[in-house]
Amino acid sequence: MALGQVSVNNLNLSQGAVTAVERYFLFIGAGAKNIGSLIPLNTDSDLDVQLGIPASDLKTQITAARLNGGDRWACLAAPIAADGDWKLALDKAQQQGYSVETVVITTPVVAGAELTVMHDEAVELANTYKRNVFVMTASKGIDPATTWAAYLTAQKAITKDVLAPLVLVVPLLHGNDLGVLAGRLANAAVSIADSPMRVATGALLGLGPVPSDSEGVPLQSALRAELDKARFSVSQTYPDYPGVYWGDGNMLDAPASDFQVVEYVRIVHKAARRIRPLLIRRVADRRLNNTPNSMAVNINALMAPLRAMAKSTTFAGQVFPGEIEPPKDGDIVLSWTSKTAVEAYIKIRPLNCPKDLTANIALDLSTDDTE
Structure with missing residues (x-):
């Protein structure tokens, strides 16, 4: 014999949204305040209070990013000492559960080996935390005592023979170029599939002054073109068309490879973030x-x-x-x-x-x- 039983089970069909991390960047760089902290920022944040009143690499780039990032801009800032290790700040952010689309390292690089380390760290994040990120960093702008020819030679040496498909390098020609591009990529008014070259997005905002070399020659479009050929990401202008815009977001990938521009990296990473939870839900599910x-x-x-x-x-x-x-x-x-x-x-x-x-x-x- 048996007794009647009735049960009602709530079934989880995995139809909910996945938390989006696109357009949320982690900025790491030398700061004047809150060294060693992780500071969430948005358009309402007082950067003088959070990052200190003195100018710093970090504050300069974040200020430019916020201006170009639109009304929904937000980021995570990790101020470090002038001689601090950005890898420690990155590890701390991961251990505290922060997921970001991009890591922006504001301290300028001087050698290709630094770019390789950044790429290795991005790969390590994917291996350890299953978080897909790419890295944006800067190289130095021109020294007023240097000619453009000497500057170009030194810059080309940085990216020569470097294979780092998850790294993008921005020369600080105007001083805040890295932040300007980071804000442009984070702007919610445009798609992550859009190139930063897109003119319809609008002109760059708050870009620093046009630099000149030791002979008083201002920045020329020919030099930008040479830097672009060397896989740097630079601003550009169109003759008789007002405004300053951007070129391609060049990744340090090999010739003929799939991920030579940033928009291709972003859409593949987004797809991976959306599909991974669906695979996890299917572990040992005989359906x-x-x-x-x-x-x-x-x-x-x-x-x-x-x-x-x-x-x-x-x-x-x-x-x-x-x-x-x-x-x-x-x-x-x-x-x-x-x-x-x-x-x-x-x-x-x-x-x-x-x-x-x-x-x-x-x-x-x-x-x-x-x-």
């Missing part, structure tokens, strides 16, 4: 198995973040595209390598983006005899 129905259901579930990233909006006759192209059948493949191990292969496609535009204009000198 994911090698039957055709299960494979189809789980492939569809893993496509959900990609469909969200691809969502576009039409307004006033204009289409505002998503971050990637809509996923297609076959863009996700699940492969069982054993009875208990499955691998997911996922393809995402960035949209085409015009960075080199040419107009060809021809005369039509034919005579139209029709009336």
Whole structure:
């Protein structure tokens, strides 16, 4: 015999949102106050109170980032001593559970080996904490006692033969270039899939004064072009068009590699952050198995973040595209390598983006005899 029983279970179908870390940057650099602390900042923060009144590497770049970051800008600041170790500040932030999209190290580098260390630290964060980040850092601006030719030679030596796909370097030509770019990338008014080159985003705000060399020659576009070829990320201007803009956000990747510009790194990292929790929820869940129905259901579930990233909006006759192209059948493949191990292969496609535009204009000198 048996007694009747009724139970009601609440099922968690993993349909909630994932906490976004995009556009939230960690700034590490020499500061004048709160050394060794982690300080959340936003547009309402008093930087004199939080970072000290004297100028510092950290405060200079954060001030520029806030100006260019829009009304939703926020960041985490980690002031260190002038001779402090940025790696200790980075480790502290990770141990305290802070997740960020980007680590901005404001102390200028002087050698390529420093860039390699930064890349290794970014890889280590992914290995240890499963947090995908890229690193932005600076190189020094020109010394007024130096010529542009000598400056260019010294700068090229920094990035020569360096392979660091998760590192982006900004020469401090105007003194606050790193912060300006960091703010531009963090601005919520534009997509993470947008290049910082995008002119429609608007001109750079608060960029420092135009520098000159020891001979009084001001910064020229030709020097910017050479720095860009050396994989530095620099500002740019367009003749007879007002404002100063940015060029590509160059990553220190190898030629012909996939991640030579920052927007490609950002969309891949975002997809990884969205898909990882879905995989964790499926650990030892037999609803994911090698039957055709299960494979189809789980492939569809893993496509959900990609469909969200691809969502576009039409307004006033204009289409505002998503971050990637809509996923297609076959863009996700699940492969069982054993009875208990499955691998997911996922393809995402960035949209085409015009960075080199040419107009060809021809005369039509034919005579139209029709009336």
